[in-house]
Amino acid sequence: xxxxxxxxSCVFRTHMxxxxxxxxxxxxRYPVNIERPMTEMQGGELNVGLSxxxxxxxxxxxxxxxxxxxxxxxxxxxxxxxxxxxxDSEGNLLAALSQYQLDLVAGxxxxxxxxxxxxxxxxxxxxxxxxxxxxxSTSLPSHLEGVEVALPAVNHIAHALKxxxxxxxxxTDLDAxxxxxxxxxxxxxxxxxxxxxxxxATDQHVMALPKGExxxxxxxxxxxxxxxxxxxxxxxxEAEQ
Numbered sequence: 001x002x003x004x005x006x007x008x009s010c011v012f013r014t015h016m017x018x019x020x021x022x023x024x025x026x027x028x029r030y031p032v033n034i035e036r037p038m039t040e041m042q043g044g045e046l047n048v049g050l051s052x053x054x055x056x057x058x059x060x061x062x063x064x065x066x067x068x069x070x071x072x073x074x075x076x077x078x079x080x081x082x083x084x085x086x087x088d089s090e091g092n093l094l095a096a097l098s099q100y101q102l103d104l105v106a107g108x109x110x111x112x113x114x115x116x117x118x119x120x121x122x123x124x125x126x127x128x129x130x131x132x133x134x135x136x137s138t139s140l141p142s143h144l145e146g147v148e149v150a151l152p153a154v155n156h157i158a159h160a161l162k163x164x165x166x167x168x169x170x171x172t173d174l175d176a177x178x179x180x181x182x183x184x185x186x187x188x189x190x191x192x193x194x195x196x197x198x199x200x201a202t203d204q205h206v207m208a209l210p211k212g213e214x215x216x217x218x219x220x221x222x223x224x225x226x227x228x229x230x231x232x233x234x235x236x237x238e239a240e241q
Contacts, residue, residue, distance in 0.1 A: 031214035049093035051107030055237035068106040094118040105208040124204035125224035128184040133193030151182040190238035
């Protein structure tokens, strides 16, 4: 016959196993933060770091502007939260984020940015596709072999252009040119260029969050994935510059 003590011990072990099973299932379904609970953020304050990078983030006398500022404001409005904006360099902001002084960092970050060491990047919410465009008064070339193509003075696409046979011509003032230009398609459309079908490179745009804030990441990612009209807004912002 089973003793009373062994029976109680068996019941206790069974209850504990059930508890951990329920806890594990809940953890899978409902991510949690390790630093700031969502109940504190909802209806509270969000500390957001901004690094200027038009048209993603623009510093104006009237306050921050740009696509990612629009996105964050809409996120905060949906949470009934107030945003405190903090301007600094990307490196300083990511360092502050790693110490949980900030809830989010934006500034046209891409998956190629060196953010993973200090933060957790979101999944890409938008892709900038680089191509070559020409003024409307000019016919698109059938190929890029031997074609001189202007591009920003500081860039990451010169090598890709050379692989297409083009001759890269870095310049500091793309707006003043009347020739072929390599840039994201939204930039080319904003400047009324005909855009070729070449895909020179792709940037995958992300924002940065503190490590371990899993519930917050879920909220931000869902918002990013559902945000409408990004391409059109980028063109509008670029045209206004």
